[in-house]
Amino acid sequence: MAKVPVQFTLNGEEKAEFVESGATLLKALRDKMGDMSVKSGCQQGTCGSCSVLIDGEIRLSCLTLAETCSGTVIETTAGLAESGVLHPLQRAFNEGFATQCGFCTPGMLMAAKALLDRNPQPSREDVVDAIAGNICRCTGYEPIVQAILAASRSNSVNAA
Known part of the structure; x- marks a missing residue:
């Protein structure tokens, strides 16, 4: 299979790699x-x-071709914490027991970050809409919704 070059910024760091077409x-x-x-x-x-x-913008990486991402800025949960300090969303998820098995957590955090970046003071309905594309089989969603709302109320989320 042919290899194609991709170059993008991942969590603030320039990346360049050859990937399979x-x-x-x-x-x-x-x-x-x-x-x-x-x-x-x-x-x-x-x-x-x-x-x-x-x-x-929130995107599903399993459906996005890597070669279409050249020149973009990509953020993952690995880039949320800065210098070992958890992002306000990560703290709110931890404090609000919004994770159980943790498998959905990265996707939930990124959906929440996309929401709060564009709407720092969302309504409950906004939060529910923002995470609608994420399946959680453990929490029943309520702790996740409450954690996102709690993070939105913190002053530090808008600075992060």
């Missing part, structure tokens, strides 16, 4: 760049566990 961004992030924070769930675009931000 047709490889998903999920595969490139995990296998080529070692970012294991992006979870591989259904690989069909239905669970949301592989969600990342590409140029600030």
